[in-house]
Amino acid sequence: MARQDRRYGDKFANMNTISSLSPADLSAAYAIEQRSHAFPWSEKTFASNQGDRYFNLRLDVDGKIAAFAVTQVVLDEATLFNIAVDPAYQRRGLGRALLEHIISELEKRGVLTLWLEVRASNRGAIALYESLGFSEATIRRNYYPAKEGREDAIIMALPLG
Numbered sequence: 001m002a003r004q005d006r007r008y009g010d011k012f013a014n015m016n017t018i019s020s021l022s023p024a025d026l027s028a029a030y031a032i033e034q035r036s037h038a039f040p041w042s043e044k045t046f047a048s049n050q051g052d053r054y055f056n057l058r059l060d061v062d063g064k065i066a067a068f069a070v071t072q073v074v075l076d077e078a079t080l081f082n083i084a085v086d087p088a089y090q091r092r093g094l095g096r097a098l099l100e101h102i103i104s105e106l107e108k109r110g111v112l113t114l115w116l117e118v119r120a121s122n123r124g125a126i127a128l129y130e131s132l133g134f135s136e137a138t139i140r141r142n143y144y145p146a147k148e149g150r151e152d153a154i155i156m157a158l159p160l161g
C-alpha cells in the first residue's frame with residue numbers, strides 16, 4: 001500500500017494520514033500501546049501480530065504517529081485485534097476515522113465480517129463500535145484478567161459489504 005493513502009483533517013484542523021504500519025514503526029506504536037491500554041500486550045506479542053496475514057495501519061497527525069490498528073484477515077473474515085489512540089489524541093475522532101478506513105478497505109477486499117473482542121468495562125470503545133454498526137455476538141465470561149479478579153470479553157461482529 002502507498003505510504004500515504006488518505007489525507008484528511010480532524011476536528012482540530014490537523015493534517016492526518018493513514019498508511020501501512022511497517023516494521024520500522026513498531027517501537028513508536030508499542031509506546032502508544034503502553035500508554036493507552038491498562039493491560040498492554042507484551043512487546044513480543046505486539047511484534048508477532050505483524051506480517052502477511054495482517055492489515056496493520058498507523059494514523060499520523062501532522063506527520064507523527066498518533067494511533068494504530070492491528071487487523072488479521074483470513075479469507076473472507078477479519079478480526080480487529082487491537083486499536084489504540086495515543087491518550088493525548090483521544091476523543092478527536094481519530095479512532096472512528098481509523099476504523100471507518102479499515103471497514104472500507106476490508107469491503108473492497110471482499111471481506112464479509114469484521115470481528116472484535118472488547119473488555120465489558122471498556123464503555124468508550126463499545127460506544128464507538130456500536131456507533132459503527134457492530135453488535136454483540138457472544139460473551140466470554142471471566143476472559144480477561146482485571147484490576148480485581150477477572151472480567152468478561154464481549155465478542156462483537158460487523159457484517160460488511
Ligand SMILES: CC(C)(COP(=O)(O)OP(=O)(O)OC[C@H]1O[C@@H](n2cnc3c(N)ncnc32)[C@H](O)[C@@H]1OP(=O)(O)O)[C@@H](O)C(=O)NCCC(=O)NCCS
Nearest residue numbers: 036082083084085090091092093094095096124125127128
Ligand atoms: C477506544 C479508542 C480507540 C477510541 O479512540 P478515540 O479516537 O478516542 O475515539 P473517537 O474520538 O473516534 O470517538 C468516537 C466515539 O466513540 C465514543 N467514545 C470514544 N471514547 C470514549 C470514552 N472514553 N467515553 C465514552 N465514549 C467514548 C464516543 O461515542 C465518541 O464519539 P464523540 O466523541 O462524538 O462522543 C481510544 O479511546 C483508545 O485507544 N483507548 C485505549 C485502547 C483501547 O481501549 N482500545 C480498544 C480495545 S482493543
